Amino acid sequence: MSGAAKPTLRERLDAVKAQLTFGEVAVAVGLKGRSRDGWECPACVSDGTLQERSDHKGGRCTMDDCGQGFDLPGLVMTARGISVVQAAAFLERLVEEKKARGNPKAPGLFGEGP
Numbered sequence: 187m188s189g190a191a192k193p194t195l196r197e198r199l200d201a202v203k204a205q206l207t208f209g210e211v212a213v214a215v216g217l218k219g220r221s222r223d224g225w226e227c228p229a230c231v232s233d234g235t236l237q238e239r240s241d242h243k244g245g246r247c248t249m250d251d252c253g254q255g256f257d258l259p260g261l262v263m264t265a266r267g268i269s270v271v272q273a274a275a276f277l278e279r280l281v282e283e284k285k286a287r288g289n290p291k292a293p294g295l296f297g298e299g300p
């Protein structure tokens with residue numbers, strides 16, 4: 187055994203899930219819709235049936251025949267037809283792109299300060 191311990195797949199997924207929202211991932215995989223109105227479900231391909239959870243980390247399709255639930259990697263896997271390892275890499279790239287665009291939290295937005 188040598189070298190630094192590589193993060194496990196679970197650790198990689200937990201890290202990206204902490205930094206992305208369902209809407210960001212839905213847009214990245216090309217789903218139609220909006221957080222408020224519902225997204226296109228990648229499982230049954232119905233418009234606006236995929237409702238986002240209030241914590242923005244997952245969603246569930248409201249179609250009776252579908253009812254598929256998704257977390258962030260699950261959404262990528264279903265929408266892109268890729269494995270969980272590929273989905274982890276996809277989400278890590280999204281995080282990198284988000285960081286490259288800069289910190290979205292504008293200072294002073296909520297009036298917090300010393």
Ligand SMILES: [Zn+2]
Binds near residue numbers: 227231232247253254
């Ligand atoms: Zn569905």
